[in-house]
Amino acid sequence: MFAQKVFSNIFGKIFIFIMLLITVYPIVWLILSSFKNPSEFSNPMYALPSGVHFQNYIDAWTIGNMGTYFQNSIFVTFPSLFLILMFGAATAFAIEKMKWKLNNTILLVFLGGIMIPMQIVLLPLFTIYHQTGLLNNLLGLIIVYIAFGLPLTIFLFTGYYKTLPNELIEAAIMDGANIYQIFFKISIPLIINSFVSIALVQFFFVWNDLIFAMTFISDSELRTIQTGLINFTGEYGQREWGGPTFASISLAIIPTLILYLILNKLVMKGMTSGAVKG
């Protein structure tokens, strides 16, 4: 039995080590390759770069237009996130803490949205956007990101509001606070940690989206990172398949990587709580 235990211990460690290697190595390889100079691509792909050829990043940023795509992604992501959080928190607050008849019905309406595949809204929205001038308009993207971000956000916020004691709200009412003060000054500060983890989950959803960005934006000046990247490796990448392509892929993952390095605990908590409860 002791031998068996030692064996499963060693086997387990080897297994985890291999998994770790498989997970981390491709990213390390990507970033190393992004620093290779053009002549080095005649060496085998697993060879290490001889130096730091930063020009790849400059090329990707300027000639490859990654700079513009970055800007567009930022213009879309932050307003979307802000409004998803505000609208989501307000709705969840009204559903969970205020007293009215239809609260559970409204909650169910939103929760149904979790199962709806994005594909089903594309054609009608394309028609609506075409008629209202929201095609090739970043505002159109913001609207659809808010709409699809809300169900999970409301679901998670109602969960957090459940843990908030009603006595706190009652005490505030006794002290003469109105409902808006209770929402902004009492409920939000008390669940501010959940704001951060929900914001992170929604950040990855909006920042990583491809399907809406490729459907509603065709103007190359308005492309976001994901649509730009597909295009980058498509057109420009045909000529510059070496370093600049690796640099542009690295540029697309670096923001998410940095965010994860700093806030990994909250990211893991936020993303898994969406799955367990959903």
Place this chain on the structure above:
Amino acid sequence: MQSVLRDKKAIMIFILPALLIFLSAVLIPTVWSIGYSFFEGSPIRGFTFIGFENYVNIFSDRQFLSSFWLSIKYAGLVTTGQVFLGLILAIFYVLVLKRFSVIIRTLIFFPIVLPAVAVAQLFSKIFEITPQLGLVNSLLSSLNLDMWVQAWLGNGDTAFWVIVVMDIWRSMGFYAVLLYAGLIDIPEDVIEAARIDGANGLKLSRFVIIPMIKPILISAIIFSLNGTLKVFESVVALTNGGPGTSTSTLTLYMYHSAFAYNEYGYGSTVAVFLLILCLMVTLLIYRYSRQNID
């Protein structure tokens, strides 16, 4: 005091923005799309009402049937891979690494946060053959396994497996953390007691650990199926359904019939099928899990 919490105007102000956006960009378009599925045509050509014709035709459409089958196969394989590898990892986190697993958990988790498009571009570099042998091919070549050097993405079968491997790679660490959270809730003395009774490794997992985390295992499977049936970005970015239509899943088929061929009615019919599929999977597994828990 209750009047503050019953303030109708405040309730309206709190829920209306969310409700209006959700109705106009999710619910109404969904109903509208179901409506489209009874028509033939596009906004440019105009629409003709054809009743259930799209739904009849779809079953004799070979491209639809093969996309449908491909989506099912993909969802089955990726869900099995993600949840199974996630479970093994989670069990080893608990049994082998014990309290020191934080860094490893964090590292294996991270690919899930990367954009699917960037991951797909990375994998297309890994499995590249021209203009330069990619990582896999150059490793094979240096190990003198040149007969295995091939255009991985140029053949429908291997391209399909590259997509499967890529999506398992992306999310096994996520499922490991999800299941780990369930595992650490198992009281330590239960595992100790089973160990004293002689259960070890496989037996311990099979008879103690898995039954105890069944609810969380089932929600992981539902979550994974729900995500994998809707796979879109990984496939678009890696193969765009190619070569030919060999890796075209239901979502890609919908997209192409709607936007490349401008068949709004038919594209919507495919989308409705996707919706039904997602609802069915969720309800089916939900019911099954209920029966077993009761």
